[in-house]
Amino acid sequence: MSYLKKVIYNCKQATFLIEKKQLKRLSFREEIELRIHLAGCGMCVLYNKQSRVINAMVQQLFHDSMKSELKLDEAFKAELQAKIEEGLGNN
Amino acid sequence: MISETNVLNPHKWVATYADYLYMYAIVRINDEDLAKDLVQETFLAALERVDRFEGKSTERTWLTAILKNKIVDVYRKKSSGFAIAAANKATQEQDEFFDEGNGHWKPEYAPQPIAGMDEQDPLLKKELNKILQLCLQKLPALWNAVFTMKHIDDAATEHICTELHVTQANFWVIIHRAKVNLRACLQKNWN
Numbered sequence: 001m002s003y004l005k006k007v008i009y010n011c012k013q014a015t016f017l018i019e020k021k022q023l024k025r026l027s028f029r030e031e032i033e034l035r036i037h038l039a040g041c042g043m044c045v046l047y048n049k050q051s052r053v054i055n056a057m058v059q060q061l062f063h064d065s066m067k068s069e070l071k072l073d074e075a076f077k078a079e080l081q082a083k084i085e086e087g088l089g090n091n
Numbered sequence: 092m093i094s095e096t097n098v099l100n101p102h103k104w105v106a107t108y109a110d111y112l113y114m115y116a117i118v119r120i121n122d123e124d125l126a127k128d129l130v131q132e133t134f135l136a137a138l139e140r141v142d143r144f145e146g147k148s149t150e151r152t153w154l155t156a157i158l159k160n161k162i163v164d165v166y167r168k169k170s171s172g173f174a175i176a177a178a179n180k181a182t183q184e185q186d187e188f189f190d191e192g193n194g195h196w197k198p199e200y201a202p203q204p205i206a207g208m209d210e211q212d213p214l215l216k217k218e219l220n221k222i223l224q225l226c227l228q229k230l231p232a233l234w235n236a237v238f239t240m241k242h243i244d245d246a247a248t249e250h251i252c253t254e255l256h257v258t259q260a261n262f263w264v265i266i267h268r269a270k271v272n273l274r275a276c277l278q279k280n281w282n
Binding site for chain 1: 101102104105106109110113114115117118127130131134135138139188189193194195196201202203204205208219220223224227241242243248263264266267270271273274277
């Protein structure tokens with residue numbers, strides 16, 4: 001198989017580069033390989049789009065859960081503060 | 092004008108930071124009892140280090156850093172031994188997504204549109220978010236740890252590799268596999 005054909009068929013490598021590119025600058029060669037692949041592969045174009053949406057969703061999910069109402073119960077907190085006071089007393 | 096200095100006031104710790112730290116731990120380890128333990132350990136460890144606090148960060152940032160280290164300890168424990176075996180198994184399963192010879196998508200795993208991603212309908216989005224949460228939980232512990240540290244905490248790659256004892260090459264493989272799995276899981280459970 002020619003080098004170019006390998007690049008065109010290899011979705012495993014293309015998706016690897018798609019992930020890498022979202023976190024780091026690709027090398028010149030990697031960048032070219034990815035562009036060639038994406039020019040001819042609709043499936044990986046879709047993967048690229050979905051992968052970015054997933055990142056945004058994950059971040060939103062964590063962001064939202066930090067605002068959630070879930071709280072520690074008061075009894076646990078009182079006990080915990082008591083332990084801290086005890087520790088302070090020992091110093 | 093009074094310049095703001097960072098001082099510690101352990102008498103107010105629980106009232107001021109306990110809920111915040113608890114949430115911080117919960118979203119990263121998804122285990123309420125363990126999160127409670129970590130909050131307690133964080134305060135007690137902080138107490139022992141009070142005299143080493145230099146006032147360079149806020150009290151909250153300082154406490155969060157201590158908790159962060161404790162979370163990484165949990166990640167490390169979870170991803171050793173049996174967990175590694177489970178991750179390797181998942182790796183093999185992931186290899187089934189692509190043709191072994193030329194790396195092309197296998198037809199049954201090829202990406203398809205996932206309606207919840209394109210639609211602006213809040214109900215669909217909510218549903219997709221629920222599925223995403225389940226899919227995240229299904230990732231092997233080590234993948235989840237790497238994925239969370241990178242995407243949520245935006246930690247430096249070198250830092251993640253050192254903390255979790257993975258090589259740089261392995262790091263990129265994990266980042267790739269985690270996402271391919273996550274996407275496939277969304278597609279499978281959505282359609």
